Amino acid sequence: MRDFMSQWSPRLFVTRLWRGIPPNMSTEDLKQHATSTHDFYELLGVSYETSEADIKRAYRKTSLKYHPDKNPGNLNIVEKFHLIGIARDVLLNPEAKALHDKTRIARIQKQRQNDLLEGKRRTMKEDLERRESGFKRKRAEEEDELEQQERDLRRLAEEGRRKRMQMEHDRKKRDEEDASIIEQPPNTHTPQQAQAPEIERRIFVRFLREGAGLTYEEKSITDMFSRFGRIEHAFVLREKKTRLAGEKHKKLVATAAITFGSAFSALSALEDGKALSELFVDISAGNVARTELGAAPSTPIGSPALNRSFRSSMGSVGGVVSTTTCEAELPVRRFSSLPPPV
Numbered sequence: 001m002r003d004f005m006s007q008w009s010p011r012l013f014v015t016r017l018w019r020g021i022p023p024n025m026s027t028e029d030l031k032q033h034a035t036s037t038h039d040f041y042e043l044l045g046v047s048y049e050t051s052e053a054d055i056k057r058a059y060r061k062t063s064l065k066y067h068p069d070k071n072p073g074n075l076n077i078v079e080k081f082h083l084i085g086i087a088r089d090v091l092l093n094p095e096a097k098a099l100h101d102k103t104r105i106a107r108i109q110k111q112r113q114n115d116l117l118e119g120k121r122r123t124m125k126e127d128l129e130r131r132e133s134g135f136k137r138k139r140a141e142e143e144d145e146l147e148q149q150e151r152d153l154r155r156l157a158e159e160g161r162r163k164r165m166q167m168e169h170d171r172k173k174r175d176e177e178d179a180s181i182i183e184q185p186p187n188t189h190t191p192q193q194a195q196a197p198e199i200e201r202r203i204f205v206r207f208l209r210e211g212a213g214l215t216y217e218e219k220s221i222t223d224m225f226s227r228f229g230r231i232e233h234a235f236v237l238r239e240k241k242t243r244l245a246g247e248k249h250k251k252l253v254a255t256a257a258i259t260f261g262s263a264f265s266a267l268s269a270l271e272d273g274k275a276l277s278e279l280f281v282d283i284s285a286g287n288v289a290r291t292e293l294g295a296a297p298s299t300p301i302g303s304p305a306l307n308r309s310f311r312s313s314m315g316s317v318g319g320v321v322s323t324t325t326c327e328a329e330l331p332v333r334r335f336s337s338l339p340p341p342v
Contacts, residue, residue, distance in 0.1 A: 025086075030093050033086050034100035037107070040087030048101065052092055059088040196263040201232075203266050205273065206281040209239055209252040213279040221256050224276050229265025234258040244281065253281060 041047060044058045062084050071077040090096040205221070207213050222234045235257055241250040260266045266285070273283045 025089060027093060027095055030086075030090050030096035031099050034090050034096040035103045038083060038087070039104060040090055040100060041104070043084060043087045044091070046091075050091075055088060055091050059084060198259060200263045200285075201261065201266045202257060202259045203269050203273070203283055203285055205256045205258060205283045206253050207256070207277065208279045208281065209254050211279065212277070213254070216254070216256070216277075216279075218256075221258065225258055225260075225269055225273060228260065228269040228273065230261035231265075232259045232261055 041050075044055065044062055046055055046058045050058070063081060066077050066081045066084060068074075068078050068081060090100050205225075207216055216236075218234050218236060221236075222231050225231060225234070237255040237257060239252055239254045242253045243250045244253070258266075258269070260269065270283055270285060274280045
């Protein structure tokens with residue numbers, strides 16, 4: 001442009017433009033200007049459909065605004081004034097105008113595409129930022145939830161540990177209480193019972209070993225006679241075949257020794273115990289033992305002589321039956337849980 005303007009003096013160039021005389025520019029030069037990045041429609045303030053007369057009128061109006069005489073020494077105004085003249089020449093030349101329109105439309109479309117792409121890029125960027133923000137927020141929430149779960153697990157573990165310690169403490173306490181109860185000697189005798197010797201609280205029961213009698217053992221006998229009072233222990237002596245009165249053949253007869261907690265209970269059992277089972281042959285305080293030890297069968301049951309003979313033959317010492325004499329004459333069958341007679 002400066003080379004073009006150097007061929008003209010500024011005053012001559014401006015004068016020719018002001019008078020509407022276009023510079024001597026060929027169509028090729030105008031086409032070259034038409035493909036520039038300048039929007040000549042915008043420069044003159046006209047639209048695409050503007051007529052030639054309106055283009056010339058717009059040129060004169062715009063050139064007055066940017067006339068060099070109004071802006072002396074301002075080269076930018078001079079160049080702008082020169083571009084206004086080129087815009088007029090391009091828009092008045094059909095070929096140059098068509099090329100300028102084509103270039104202008106392509107530039108506008110490209111700008112729109114760029115704007116659209118920029119909008120999409122901006123949307124994608126915003127969406128990406130939103131997703132990243134959501135991901136960070138979700139990750140923070142998950143981390144908080146994980147920390148809460150860990151705190152809950154630690155709390156549950158601590159509660160379980162305290163419960164186990166409490167249960168262990170309670171178990172040890174119960175064991176100590178049970179051990180103290182076991183270690184304490186049972187006080188099973190009242191003052192009145194302590195005065196009665198064990199032999200006076202013991203009875204002997206003979207029963208047939210047949211039918212239900214096959215199941216009679218220490219526990220069942222204890223259950224039957226416990227109605228008369230507390231039973232300290234019961235055990236079954238040896239079984240022996242004996243010919244009972246009125247029988248032709250011998251039958252297997254078992255003998256059980258029952259020691260009550262009181263002499264009164266033993267007396268009650270002597271009087272009413274035989275009615276407990278039809279298999280009971282007899283119940284006595286010494287008759288069975290006397291018979292098995294060889295005492296005279298004619299001795300009355302419960303007589304003083306029988307009692308003295310029974311105590312003598314059993315080896316009574318201080319009112320307690322000697323187990324040595326009993327075991328020598330009568331082998332005893334006992335439950336392991338029941339204490340042997342003292």
